[in-house]
Amino acid sequence: MAKEKRVYTCTACGAQSSKWAGQCGDCGEWNCIEESVAQAKIGGDKAARFQGYAGESKVQSLSDIQPQQESRSPIGISELDRVLGGGLVRGSVVLIGGDPGIGKSTILQQAMAALGKTLKTLYITGEESLQQVSMRAHRLGLSHVDIGLLSETRVERILSIAQKEKPQVMVIDSIQTVYTDMLQSAPGSVAQVRESAAQLVRFAKQTGTALFLVGHVTKEGTLAGPRVLEHMVDTVLYFEGDSSSPYRVIRAVKNRFGAVNELGVFAMTEDGLREVANPSAIFLSRHAEDVPGSVVMVTREGTRPLLVEVQALVAESHLANPRRVALGLDAQRLSMLLALLHRHGGIAMYDQDVFVNAVGGVRINETGADLALILAILSSHRDRPLPKEWIIFGEVGLAGEIRPVQGGQERLKEAAKHGYTRAIVPKANAPKKPIEGMEVQGVSRLSEVLDSVWD
Known part of the structure; x- marks a missing residue:
């Protein structure tokens, strides 16, 4: 058997090297180099299966492209709309992270229920079963709302179904659970998160599908996975809150379609997250x-x-x-x-x-x-x-x-x-x-x- 080739990958920027080092030579971060087995590239049709969703790409002149007003779809949850810059933009990719149990899945299920009245939605869960999602919907009083549900973790299968269903809004819960056949490493690894996110972002941009990605956080409170993940998306939201307090805060740390550092305030109740009308109080x-x-x-x-x-x-x-x-x-x-x-x-x-x-x-x-x-x-x-x-x-x-x-x-x-x-x-x-x-x-x-x- 051929000897496995080892590579060392930076968890901050994704750079690879053949030797371990205490500091990454590309981004300068310390103690971020992890050892993994080098994966053989999968060529042919499988590697290029989902490379184009909008036809063949071609070079265009900047003067020929007419600027268009961003088409926003208000979610109906005013605090979330405020953080997003006034609503959800067609083809945008939003990454939302926070501590376990803080309410990421809850707020997204409420948002999908509100959007589902006017737009076609698809909620893809890789962490929970469909029965668990249904139980949360009953607890939140959303069981009567028509939301498309899918339990799947393979990116190629997700994109194949999305091409057939053509949803206008899609949720991936969470990005750390999905994987692509192009790599053989385990879901959640640096390479898998980077490549899976790249395919999903490409699909969202070329088809105009608004996409929400749920991301895990590390013990330091930052988003897990390669730092390049935050650069790939349009908006990064952090869910903040104290476990002893019913209040939750969503903060925008990056937003290509609105103000940075915008704040949305919610209160956690038995019926889900409710907006706080007067946050100063x-x-x-x-x-x-x-x-x-x-x-x-x-x-x-x-x-x-x-x-x-x-x-x-x-x-x-x-x-x-x-x-x-x-x-x-x-x-x-x-x-x-x-x-x-x-x-x-x-x-x-x-x-x-x-x-x-x-x-x-x-x-x-x-x-x-x-x-x-x-x-x-x-x-x-x-x-x-x-x-x-x-x-x-x-x-x-x-x-x-x-x-x-x-x-x-x-x-x-x-x-x-x-x-x-x-x-x-x-x-x-x-x-x-x-x-x-x-x-x-x-x-x-x-x-x-x-x-x-x-x-």
Whole structure:
């Protein structure tokens, strides 16, 4: 028997080499090289069976191609439509990932039920039996909706049935369970995921079928499989949520047809996922009285302004290295803000433990939380609360300047709508026309803020 040839594949970018190495030479990632058996190529008709679904390809001049308006099909679930950019685009490929049991299959089954009223749908499951899918449909009250179901994991068989059925929307649950005859490796391997996804994406683009792919995530929370998978699709959605909380958040980290970092908020109920009409309400504690260490800010997720409560707890440390813990916020930025507070405010925290948290399990990735975080830390340290009707946001630079943030007017209007009467914001974000019921103070230096808040 011929000796098996071994190859080493990078799980991040899919690059292959003949020798193992600690770092991938193509993408630079560490500890991502896996050993596998080299697969013989399958030639002839089998390799080219599904290469063209729209006839022979030909070169066209750019000037001869007339731009067309994207044809969107609203799903009917407004929070999901918001994340997708206004609806589902014909021929688009959407990759949705999240922790096990967070609700990926549930939201897709609800979406297919809503789309099934006007479009032909096909739900392909590789992880569950058709009986299990039917049981979930009965639990969600969707048993009366006509959804095409198929239990299959072989890509060639899936595409053959899809060519006959001609669905307008198709779901693959999940991409890690399907495999192609072109390779002999196990389903879920880097090569299988990459090649299976490539065939499905090619089919979607050439036939105009909107395609949803469900992806597993690693223990770090990133999508499993080769990193190239995220580059192949049009939209990447992450399902986020705390197992102890009924709320779920869908975040768009890539979208060729809409805003990036757009947010959709849902609540998990016995009847499935339900939209949250006022997301700001779940991220606010609404204390009966003023509380030290609590500040409300307005963050911006995509095109939506959201009110979020930032909490801080400062306590005397008995450790050689005081603890710095940040939940929902950037820990490295917390250390930088503490250094800024020492340099420009004369307040040292080298002997204090500092804990900060964004209420409701939301993740704040923007720098507009800097000013609110500093004042929350200072409020806890001095045990002096800020008035609960105040709203604060702004980026703080290393020189102590307060920088403007994007969408300042929309943030202030959102805060005024929820009854906040005073705002401390960067001077460049102060409105030219007064906002009814709100007093806005524009600031340009951190020292100016520290002097005016508790004067």
